[in-house]
Amino acid sequence: MFPLWPTAASTTSHRVDALYIFLISVTGLVTLLICALILIFIIKYRHSKHPVADQITGSVPLELTWTVVPFGVFVIFFIWGASIYVAEATPPRDSLEIYVVAKQWMWKIQHENGQRELNALHVPMDRDVRLTMISQDVIHSFWVPEFRIKADVLPGRYTTIWFRANKPGTYHLFCAEYCGTLHSGMIGKIVVLDPKNYEAWLSGGGEMGTFAATGQKLFQELGCTDCHRFDTQGRGPNLVGVYGKPVLLTDSSTVIADDAYIRESILNPGAQIVAGFKPIMPSFQGIATEDELLALIAYVKSLAVSQQSEPVSNRPPVPESAGAPQVQ
Ligand code: CUA
Numbered sequence: 001m002f003p004l005w006p007t008a009a010s011t012t013s014h015r016v017d018a019l020y021i022f023l024i025s026v027t028g029l030v031t032l033l034i035c036a037l038i039l040i041f042i043i044k045y046r047h048s049k050h051p052v053a054d055q056i057t058g059s060v061p062l063e064l065t066w067t068v069v070p071f072g073v074f075v076i077f078f079i080w081g082a083s084i085y086v087a088e089a090t091p092p093r094d095s096l097e098i099y100v101v102a103k104q105w106m107w108k109i110q111h112e113n114g115q116r117e118l119n120a121l122h123v124p125m126d127r128d129v130r131l132t133m134i135s136q137d138v139i140h141s142f143w144v145p146e147f148r149i150k151a152d153v154l155p156g157r158y159t160t161i162w163f164r165a166n167k168p169g170t171y172h173l174f175c176a177e178y179c180g181t182l183h184s185g186m187i188g189k190i191v192v193l194d195p196k197n198y199e200a201w202l203s204g205g206g207e208m209g210t211f212a213a214t215g216q217k218l219f220q221e222l223g224c225t226d227c228h229r230f231d232t233q234g235r236g237p238n239l240v241g242v243y244g245k246p247v248l249l250t251d252s253s254t255v256i257a258d259d260a261y262i263r264e265s266i267l268n269p270g271a272q273i274v275a276g277f278k279p280i281m282p283s284f285q286g287i288a289t290e291d292e293l294l295a296l297i298a299y300v301k302s303l304a305v306s307q308q309s310e311p312v313s314n315r316p317p318v319p320e321s322a323g324a325p326q327v328q
Contacts, residue, residue, distance in 0.1 A: 009167040009192065010147035015084050017148070022080070026073060088149060091162035095130035096123070099211070099294045102133065102140040102153040105182040107173065110294060113202060114210050119188035121173065123165055124198035130162040132259060136290040141177035144190055150176055158259050165192040215299025218292055222284065236281060237274045243304035248275040262297050 008014055044050075098121070099110040109117040123129050133142060133153045142161065143150040146169075151161040175186035193201060219225060227236035237247075246254040247261070250273045255261050264271055266288060269281035288296065 006145040007167065007169070007171070008146070008148075009165055009169060009171055010144075010149070011164040011166055012084070012088060013146070013148045015087075015148075019080050019084060023077065026077075088161065091130040091160060092128045095128040095162055097298075098123075098129060098131050099298070100131050100133040100142065100153065101290045101294070102135040102142070102175070102186075104137050104180050105175070105186040107142075107175075107186070107188050108291065110211055110291065111202075112211050112298065114214065115202065119173070120191065121188065122191045122193060122198065122201050125165055125168055125192050125194050127195075128162055128164050130160060132294070133159050133161070134290050134294070138179050139177050140175045140179050140186065143174045143176035144171055145174070146171040147190070152177060158263065165190075168192050168194050168197075210298075210302075211295055212298045212302035215292075215295035215297070215302075218288070218295055219299055222288065224296075227281070235277070237277060239300050240303045243301045245304070247272075249273060250275050250277075257300075259297050262300055263293055266293060266296060 101108040109121045135153045135155045140153040147163045171190040173188035242257045267285045
């Protein structure tokens with residue numbers, strides 16, 4: 001049998017379906033109404049019964065009706081659609097963080113614990129999952145019909161999308177943006193596991209170290225540690241606790257140190273200089289790959305939370321008091 005709807009496997013699925021059914025019903029009813037009126041008028045006003053046409057010169061109530069009623073219907077479409085869009089664009093706090101790098105023609109998935117996957121994504125059921133996505137070449141689009149989510153994956157810019165899968169199973173992942181010869185082959189699978197199986201799958205990853213630890217290693221290899229020291233003596237800002245916080249720049253404006261800000265600071269360091277520092281940092285454009293940039297961001301992120309939760313291995317000592325940070 002040809003299935004009318006893809007399986008509904010996420011918490012958003014039914015909201016999207018309901019809107020879709022509403023759209024089809026309203027437009028279907030309007031179509032039927034128009035067809036019925038055409039038939040009725042053909043018969044009622046046919047030439048033999050109505051040889052002379054009535055000249056109607058306008059009717060304010062009628063014109064108001066056919067303006068206000070469709071406007072109201074379209075406003076309902078808009079508010080309903082916008083509420084779903086905003087909900088899909090706003091990941092809940094404490095979502096599981098997963099990084100996606102798209103390229104011609106594959107999906108590279110990176111989990112926080114260090115697991116990597118190609119054209120496959122394993123996620124736990126009943127858990128909010130947030131994807132941070134970027135492309136290393138052209139525009140792609142991450143589409144999971146069973147979750148009713150789709151988001152463009154762009155070069156040079158992070159996009160995020162989130163979902164909460166609520167049915168175990170294996171689902172399709174498609175690229176929904178024409179991206180070259182093998183676009184149609186840029187597919188993968190999403191595997192939703194119940195929490196027990198997910199833990200088992202996660203632990204099967206071997207000893208790769210966390211993604212943040214990979215970032216920490218890179219941070220040393222690229223020489224970032226020379227300037228970004230964990231005290232106040234460095235030539236660059238101390239990055240402990242910076243992630244997610246406002247940063248004061250030399251032009252007295254502030255920016256939030258989010259993924260996009262950190263990425264730009266690595267690739268184009270001269271764009272936004274932190275107040276009190278000189279523009280001496282070299283660009284890492286062409287040196288750090290998209291995967292490595294994400295690892296560095298994961299590391300900076302771990303520095304922000306390391307005071308409360310599980311730290312990166314071999315992390316530098318975090319100053320206890322804000323007043324007098326110790327030298328490492
Ligand atoms: Cu990637 Cu189409």
